[in-house]
Amino acid sequence: MLSGKRIIVGVSGGIAAYKSVLLVRLLIKSGAEVQVLMSPFSKHFITPLTLSTLSKRPVLSEFFDQTSGAWNSHVDLGLWADAFVIAPATANTLAKCTVGLADNLLITTYLSARCPVFFVPSMDLDMYAHPAVTDNIQTLRARGNKIIDADSGELASGLDGKGRMAEPERIVQTLIEYFSTSDTYKYTVLVTAGPTYEPIDPVRFIGNRSSGKMGYAIAEKLAEHGANVLLVSGPVNLKTKHPNISCTHVETAAEMFEYARKIFPNCHAAVFAAAVSDYAPEEVSKNKMKKSDTDPVLRLKKNPDIAAELGKLKTEQQITVGFALETENEIEHAQQKLHAKNFDAIVLNSLRDTGAGFGTDTNKVKIIDKHNTIRDIELKSKTALAGDVCELIFNLLSTKK
Numbered sequence: 452m453l454s455g456k457r458i459i460v461g462v463s464g465g466i467a468a469y470k471s472v473l474l475v476r477l478l479i480k481s482g483a484e485v486q487v488l489m490s491p492f493s494k495h496f497i498t499p500l501t502l503s504t505l506s507k508r509p510v511l512s513e514f515f516d517q518t519s520g521a522w523n524s525h526v527d528l529g530l531w532a533d534a535f536v537i538a539p540a541t542a543n544t545l546a547k548c549t550v551g552l553a554d555n556l557l558i559t560t561y562l563s564a565r566c567p568v569f570f571v572p573s574m575d576l577d578m579y580a581h582p583a584v585t586d587n588i589q590t591l592r593a594r595g596n597k598i599i600d601a602d603s604g605e606l607a608s609g610l611d612g613k614g615r616m617a618e619p620e621r622i623v624q625t626l627i628e629y630f631s632t633s634d635t636y637k638y639t640v641l642v643t644a645g646p647t648y649e650p651i652d653p654v655r656f657i658g659n660r661s662s663g664k665m666g667y668a669i670a671e672k673l674a675e676h677g678a679n680v681l682l683v684s685g686p687v688n689l690k691t692k693h694p695n696i697s698c699t700h701v702e703t704a705a706e707m708f709e710y711a712r713k714i715f716p717n718c719h720a721a722v723f724a725a726a727v728s729d730y731a732p733e734e735v736s737k738n739k740m741k742k743s744d745t746d747p748v749l750r751l752k753k754n755p756d757i758a759a760e761l762g763k764l765k766t767e768q769q770i771t772v773g774f775a776l777e778t779e780n781e782i783e784h785a786q787q788k789l790h791a792k793n794f795d796a797i798v799l800n801s802l803r804d805t806g807a808g809f810g811t812d813t814n815k816v817k818i819i820d821k822h823n824t825i826r827d828i829e830l831k832s833k834t835a836l837a838g839d840v841c842e843l844i845f846n847l848l849s850t851k852k
């Protein structure tokens with residue numbers, strides 16, 4: 452199942468290190484070649500002898516061999532591996548990988564690795580829920596790393612909650628899926644969703660009726676196929692469920708743009724499902740604006756067009772898909788947007804169709820591609836339509852090899 456795959460298992464210093472013993476054994480049984488890297492502190496929990504016996508290779512931990520002076524090249528290790536699994540990944544190791552604090556061989560190898568990296572966090576529930584840790588996990592995910600989410604249950608501290616390292620069987624299963632299924636597991640996709648709110652004063656804003664349902668449904672579908680999804684969402688009443696989705700909440704178009712621009716270079720694809728406000732008040736009043744006898748005038752300024760700006764940065768290997776909501780000359784306007792924003796395809800909603808557009812659970816669309824091929828999709832639930840969009844993205848990505 453993992454026959455011939457070269458896997459580095461990085462063990463950092465947490466009590467769940469005892470489970471790494473079983474992980475190494477299962478990987479070897481599945482046919483993988485395993486190289487174990489131990490952080491110095493992890494040796495307090497398990498011995499290198501146990502892991503070297505099971506992996507059939509000397510365990511590496513130091514930058515060089517203390518007696519022979521031989522250099523343990525993190526660069527060679529990083530190039531050798533087909534996958535790097537860091538299990539357990541403690542809060543400390545997650546933080547070091549996030550900021551690039553290269554003070555042990557596990558971290559230098561992580562920084563040199565060209566293969567996919569799977570972090571398997573393990574720690575006490577309050578640590579796991581701490582914003583410092585969740586932010587680091589989010590950053591690592593946004594850089595294209597995979598996170599094998601912790602389980603809930605009894606913890607070494609005696610407390611009960613989320614933080615238990617995923618069972619070795621689940622880790623091995625994830626790797627088998629990663630190597631055996633199609634490329635969908637390898638993709639990182641940015642999805643924008645929901646409206647943006649543009650403040651007028653501390654209590655008022657300009658917004659729109661977008662529910663975010665379409666974008667969230669696409670994010671869920673992509674995640675179900677194994678993709679690493681970076682969802683950036685305006686204010687909506689929705690929650691993401693899938694562990695492959697990392698959701699960043701923003702309010703304004705400027706915030707959405709800032710985040711999307713930062714992560715887009717790490718993405719294979721982007722889906723622009725957000726209903727971004729085209730304009731924002733030129734000035735935001737610091738205090739609540741008082742009612743006056745004269746009619747107030749609100750000056751607006753143009754917001755960044757996120758899709759168009761990222762379309763300019765798009766490389767030959769990336770694909771982007773946009774949405775258009777039109778009320779007249781629908782196809783012509785959608786085609787103009789497709790070209791102006793450098794999309795590979797555009798999903799066209801017409802407000803004239805019943806059951807389509809904002810707030811509804813259903814949608815009726817046409818998908819238009821760069822060659823102006825038009826595909827009519829019948830009225831269906833947004834979840835079912837998300838499946839079509841997902842298929843479209845994977846098909847477009849498969850042409851990029």
Ligand code: C5P
Binds near residue numbers: 758
């Ligand atoms: O120009 P229009 O708003 O109709 O374009 C719709 C497409 O462009 C959608 O995919 C939407 O998410 C994206 N868009 C954007 N930033 C904007 C306006 C639209 O990303 N400021």
